[in-house]
Amino acid sequence: MPDSNNNEVVEYRAFTLDDLPAAHALSASVKWRHRADDWRFAARIGSGFAAVDQNGALVGTALAFQFGADAATLGMFIVSPEHQRRGIGRGLLDRLRAKLGPRMLLIHASNEGKPLCVERGFETIDTIHQHQGAAFQPPLVSLPPGERLRPIGAKDTPRLAALASRASGLDRTELMPQLLDVASGIALDRDGELIGFALFRRFGDGHVIGPVVAPESADQSRAKALISYWLALNAGMFVRIDTPLRYGLSSWLEGLGLPLVDTIEQMALNGKPSTDATFTQFALTSQAVW
Numbered sequence: 001m002p003d004s005n006n007n008e009v010v011e012y013r014a015f016t017l018d019d020l021p022a023a024h025a026l027s028a029s030v031k032w033r034h035r036a037d038d039w040r041f042a043a044r045i046g047s048g049f050a051a052v053d054q055n056g057a058l059v060g061t062a063l064a065f066q067f068g069a070d071a072a073t074l075g076m077f078i079v080s081p082e083h084q085r086r087g088i089g090r091g092l093l094d095r096l097r098a099k100l101g102p103r104m105l106l107i108h109a110s111n112e113g114k115p116l117c118v119e120r121g122f123e124t125i126d127t128i129h130q131h132q133g134a135a136f137q138p139p140l141v142s143l144p145p146g147e148r149l150r151p152i153g154a155k156d157t158p159r160l161a162a163l164a165s166r167a168s169g170l171d172r173t174e175l176m177p178q179l180l181d182v183a184s185g186i187a188l189d190r191d192g193e194l195i196g197f198a199l200f201r202r203f204g205d206g207h208v209i210g211p212v213v214a215p216e217s218a219d220q221s222r223a224k225a226l227i228s229y230w231l232a233l234n235a236g237m238f239v240r241i242d243t244p245l246r247y248g249l250s251s252w253l254e255g256l257g258l259p260l261v262d263t264i265e266q267m268a269l270n271g272k273p274s275t276d277a278t279f280t281q282f283a284l285t286s287q288a289v290w
């Protein structure tokens, strides 16, 4: 469907797998570190729109990731620097909103994206701290009595999906098996019951720890033990973790040598996720899928 944006005609159409090479170049043009594989994963679990110029060149992307019938997260929302401020971002966001209807929509809004999200009715619900680095000191964290870390197995997938859903407030039934295809995991076990976990996977220039799900405690020792497990195994590697400000892990991460590199707002339209009082998501899977 062609659309005129400040005298430039742009066409919007469904994003396809054929767009992946150009999409990868597009994200590099705004200094995002996604690998081709990161885009492939996003396109496998999400769908959305491409904006193309009169020559058919890709100038913008926006994907949605649906979680159950009632919620979706938005991500991979990019307009090429040469085409920004001409209404293409608005055109992409409005098409996603029309496609997704009245369900709850969630987005991690950058400084450039936030004014548009506010214009379309999104409200800030939380703040995320992005920590990353390679020069960290893996700490030793002890767990409460009766609790231990153990490898996850294939039989754990339904329980991991259930915990991830409760902690994020988003239905992770379909996401979890896809995630486990590309991630490794460690489980937190209490007397034979799986009560938490942390996944670890390649992303961008290095690796991501997330999601991290566990019960809260005064010192957050369970989340810290899960994160420390992956740090200890990957000393000297570039590792990233995105954590909600309110759980207070930021100063601990800074102290380990994982500096805060960005602060980003979580925004929501048509409600916000109802999370569980027992299980907490201490680190995002990614900004695109929360």
Ligand SMILES: CC(C)(COP(=O)(O)OP(=O)(O)OC[C@H]1O[C@@H](n2cnc3c(N)ncnc32)[C@H](O)[C@@H]1OP(=O)(O)O)[C@@H](O)C(=O)NCCC(=O)NCCS
Pocket: 030, 077, 078, 079, 080, 083, 084, 085, 086, 087, 088, 089, 090, 091, 107, 108, 109, 110, 111, 112, 113, 114, 115, 116
């Ligand atoms: C965010 C982004 C997709 C917006 O795309 P865009 O095509 O430039 O956006 P639009 O032209 O439709 O802008 C719509 C409105 O958003 C606001 N806006 C867009 N870019 C802005 C900026 N850099 N600073 C302040 N406001 C901005 C303005 O209100 C604008 O309306 P106006 O131009 O009539 O004043 C684009 O800036 C981008 O790709 N940024 C880098 C990647 C990124 O941050 N993505 C995450 C987005 S949540």
